[in-house]
Amino acid sequence: MSEPFEPWPLLDAAEGNPQPAAAGRCPTCSYPVTAYAMFCEGCGAPLLPSESPPEPTRGGTSSTATRRFAVAPAAPCAECGGTVDPDGYCQTCGAKARNPRDHQELAPAEWLAGVSDRGVARSRNEDAVALWAAPTGQRAALVVADGVSTSIDSDAASLAAVTSACDLLAALPEDLSDDEVASALVAAAAGANHAVIAATNPASPNAASATFAAALVHGDTVHVASLGDSRIYWISAEADVALTLDDSMAQAFIAQGMPRDEAESMPNAHAITKWLGRDSEDVVPATLAHHLTEDGWLVLCSDGLWNYASAPSALGAQVRAALLADATPLEVARRLVEWANAQGGHDNVTVAVARCRATLGTPTAAQPEAGKGSPSNG
Secondary structure (H helix, E strand, C coil), X not given: CCCCCCCCCCECCCCCCECEXXXXXXXXXXXXXXXXXXXXCCCCCXXXXXXXXXCCCCCCCCCHHHCCCECCCCCCCCCCCCCECCCCEECCCCCECCCHHHEEXXXXXXXXXXXXXXXXXXXXXXXXXXXXXXXXXXXXXXXXXXXXXXXXXXXXXXXXXXXXXXXXXXXCXXXXXXXXXXXXXXXXXXHHHHHHHHHCCCCCCCCCEECEEEEEEECCEXXXXXEXXXXXXXXXXXXXXXXXXCCEHHHHHHHCCCCHHHHHCCCCCCCECCCEXXXXXXXXXXXXXXXXXXXXXXXXXXXXXXXXXCCHHHHHHHHHHHCCCXXXXXXXXXXXXXXXXXXXXXXCEEEEEEXXXXXXXXXXXXXXXXXXXXXXXX
């Protein structure tokens, strides 16, 4: 008989202390959880027992089923305002409680926004996005992660990754060189990997993993880093450019000369060759600095969007369609997500956009910094 699995601690990013698990409600977002839950399916927060298991009764053994947990206040039913039971259904109307991660929107600045959506076909959202903007100037951090659906706790992995990386990038000083920012992005990926490991089950037979795409807007330069197949594009009147190359089987075939459409339609096209997670052998991202030559849009996205518009020109066309009527960045992100869902929504869809101005200095062409070739504009 195997030993019962014990939940493991995770430090809260803000408090630095383990969060108690909740029987019935997540203490962070009040989403219904079970006594066995180690992570909230609503917000990804770790759940820990507040008391030790009781002593075994005579003739029996202790069980995690008898463990007691702290209980958080319940959120009312979104449909009727009634009480939602611990099983996730409203006592009054019977509606299932909404998962806060099914659809999330962020807009920390008027020029920066992100939307993450469960999509049409998936039962939960395993993507995550985190954004930060300085109170003044053109400085921001954008991070997108896509939890690998074949792994366990992939939703917790993606949330841990984006939160850790965004916090590190937001804390950087302003006066950094391109090389120093590249090093910081590598450090952010390493930190994100540690966060994924800390937030997920060490005994899992299929370790949680996630892709990683991060950008730091620093004046008139956009610095990017990526692992896996979440992408970063630059869209402008001058050119539509892919700032990252996938770490995937499809990209390996493209590098050997196979047409993109054919490579990306292969059965194993989305098999990634680099990722964040306990079983990853290489978490050093390729980095690049793109010096802006004109105003444009920075777009980070999971494959739930680019599956329907892979080439930079195709993605650029959708961004321009979303820009009708002087749309705000949040409206642009919403419209891109809505468009992907209208195409079928076969995967989670996450988009982060920044409307960038080329206002400083004399811009130069994009220069690769480490391990990656020049941007492409297919």
